[in-house]
Amino acid sequence: DTGVSQDPRHKITKRGQNVTFRCDPISEHNRLYWYRQTLGQGPEFLTYFQNEAQLEKSRLLSDRFSAERPKGSFSTLEIQRTEQGDSAMYLCASSLALGQAYEQYFGPGTRLTVT
Amino acid sequence: GQQVMQIPQYQHVQEGEDFTTYCNSSTTLSNIQWYKQRPGGHPVFLIQLVKSGEVKKQKRLTFQFGEAKKNSSLHITATQTTDVGTYFCAVRPRTGGFKTIFGAGTRLFVKA
Numbered sequence: 001d002t003g004v005s006q007d008p009r010h011k012i013t014k015r016g017q018n019v020t021f022r023c024d025p026i027s028e029h030n031r032l033y034w035y036r037q038t039l040g041q042g043p044e045f046l047t048y049f050q051n052e053a054q055l056e057k058s059r060l061l062s063d064r065f066s067a068e069r070p071k072g073s074f075s076t077l078e079i080q081r082t083e084q085g086d087s088a089m090y091l092c093a094s095s096l097a098l099g100q101a102y103e104q105y106f107g108p109g110t111r112l113t114v115t
Numbered sequence: 116g117q118q119v120m121q122i123p124q125y126q127h128v129q130e131g132e133d134f135t136t137y138c139n140s141s142t143t144l145s146n147i148q149w150y151k152q153r154p155g156g157h158p159v160f161l162i163q164l165v166k167s168g169e170v171k172k173q174k175r176l177t178f179q180f181g182e183a184k185k186n187s188s189l190h191i192t193a194t195q196t197t198d199v200g201t202y203f204c205a206v207r208p209r210t211g212g213f214k215t216i217f218g219a220g221t222r223l224f225v226k227a
Contacts, residue, residue: 104160
């Protein structure tokens with residue numbers, strides 16, 4: 001399968017714990033996005049990488065969230081000191097920089113439940 | 116900041132009826148994308164519109180970009196049960212960058 005993959009698919013954690021999610025984009029894609037989606041809402045932008053550089057980060061993102069993309073390949077999203085409000089689906093997407101085109105290919109997501 | 120409004124929030128149709136969802140922006144857009152998310156699934160790219168007044172068709176789906184590039188619509192002719200899901204529009208701010216802003220989506224229910 002050459003699509004975007006995410007691991008784990010589900011994560012249940014207790015409030016205050018740290019969690020880390022991984023995203024493996026489509027291999028030739030140089031752009032990678034992280035989104036958060038809650039029930040009944042559209043994906044909410046968290047951050048964006050072009051290759052290994054983190055170029056944009058949502059102002060809604062607290063300091064508890066950090067993302068990396070070492071070597072411009074896979075990416076990790078870490079949430080420190082989780083809160084119940086962090087419960088959501090975390091989606092990763094990748095795209096290929098090609099002029100104005102930026103269609104994004106989404107992974108299956110990681111569903112986080114904070115108890 | 117950039118926002119997009121989608122209407123309606125929900126739509127129930129009988130199989131065979133038509134369906135339309137609208138996406139509206141208060142500012143002029145450089146382009147707009149549409150995605151579909153099946154229940155329990157992830158968003159899947161449908162199309163990107165760039166030109167003022169552009170109309171594109173994919174089988175029973177017709178996508179339009181307004182002349183002022185502030186609104187867009189997705190029309191499905193003769194809905195089928197396979198059309199069930201949530202349809203999102205997505206835009207990028209004209210200030211540049213690649214942050215993508217999604218609308219809240221229109222959820223389509225199709226009754227057989």
